[in-house]
Amino acid sequence: MVLFYSLLYEKGGRERNEDSMALHRMETRAGELTMALICDGMGGEDKGELASGYLVECLSVWFYDKLPSVLRNGFRRGRIQRCLQRQLFTVHEELRRFGLENKLRCGTTMTMLLIFNRQYLLFQSGDSMAYSLGRKIRALTPRQGNDRGVDRCIGIGSFKAPHMSGGRVACNEGFLIHSDGFGDRITPKDMLGALGGGRIKERGEADKALRTLAKAGVRRGCRDNMSAIYLGCS
């Protein structure tokens, strides 16, 4: 069960924050469901915040409108994955058409964490990352960027299904999902030092730790937007 959350939403050295993020929770008859989502509006692409904001909006509607009917039959990974892929494909096509009509390149990455009772599912398209923090730090998402840029992106190019992983939530485990700007100059070791080891027990402490990490990133020369969500579980 998710006990508390902490959010970091900094524009860094940029004019505006092109990332968008969402955090939703609902209590259902089958248990408690939480969704944490970060979309990075693809630095360098035009109207990045438009694409990331629109995806966050659509997935928030999806969370409340479509997901409950899927969960009525239990937390089945395959069903959730198919339902999400349909939604992502729709948004991808809408963004692509909007880009073509307005001569823009409208793209965004996405990392979504779904926690249902003691199970979690993670979906990733692009280079935003997710970590599990306990005594050790464990990357839940593979690095997807390559020399030519991000290879999975919603709204640009052909649609590729997001990478999916899942597992069980351990006692006192924490989850951190962040945009690539946050992870640019901050290493997993720094994240473990600030948030790991089971030392974060409440929201205030997590807020402080995230701010400290962001400041460290800026000191080390990060100029990108920095967005992160930390979820503390029981």
Place this chain on the structure above:
Amino acid sequence: MSIYEAEGAVIGRYRLIKKLGKGGMGAVWLAEHTGLHTRFAMKMAAGDINGLSRSCLRTEAERMKTLNDRRIPYLVDFIEDDECSVLVMEYVEGITLEEYIGKNAPLDEEEALGLMKKLCDIVAFLHNSRPRILYRDIKPSNFMISAGGELRLLDFGTALIQTEGMQGEEICGTRGYAAPEQLKNSGVRADADVYSLAAVYSYMLSAVDPSRPPFHPVRGEELGRMVSRSTKKLIDSCLSPDPDKRPANGIALRGRLEKIRPGREKLLNCMEEHLYQLIMWTQVMAACILLWARHGGHPIPEAEFICYSISLLSLLWGFIREEFFTDPGFVLQRSWNIILSSKEGTGLHF
């Protein structure tokens, strides 16, 4: 007349003091009459004299001129020149209903009902006026709770006089609060305001803001057992996508609200929840004990057996029906609902 949207600038006989906010049509300023030293609110719209925002402000002034009620701020002046139009009206000091709900929601049903009756009275006044006025953008941020605790309705920019064949008017309203037919522009009637009022009621009781994703108000089934059945039923009928199923206007809704007795129904709900279960299981236990005590392993007389079986089976059927055949709603409560984005508005547009 020269317009300077800056503190201290003088427009006509009014000096700008501070910016109160920015709406769809323009900024709203707190201003002071230079001679009387009385404070007023000033709504400004700049641009082309025949542009949308300036013509809307002109219409708003026309509407306010005809409305004479203490719950609606009175029109003081309307100034217009080549550069901008300015509407001067009564300044209402207090907090918006949105701020109040944001701080206190979910409200107790009695309190929410009290507030709803007041909101409904204002809307009923508009619907009752001749010609009938449709407000078309009912949401908590358009209501103000004055320092004396009185509710006031602000911003008549979207208000419309109801006429025959109103289809084709511009789409207005706030996503989540506006009725489905309003967003599709398929003809708006007074029941569209009823839908918006029910969305505000649902927000008060659930703390889920309809203007945030998934952009629809919480329906009766999600409101939990602390809300009376008649309130849930009323909210469901008002939020029906079919306008004919809603109360026809604010006056009809006010009548329906008057019939709700939250305290009494809460007690009945509680009884239904706990007492019913208690009685049912006590009966089952009593029947078993009685059977054992009377016959202690000997065969039970046929008539008695049938009586006991029927009563036990009917109880069991009630339980099975409640548990398996009624759909009480899968989602019980929504919380957090946080979205952070630099994108303005909703949807895919510049």
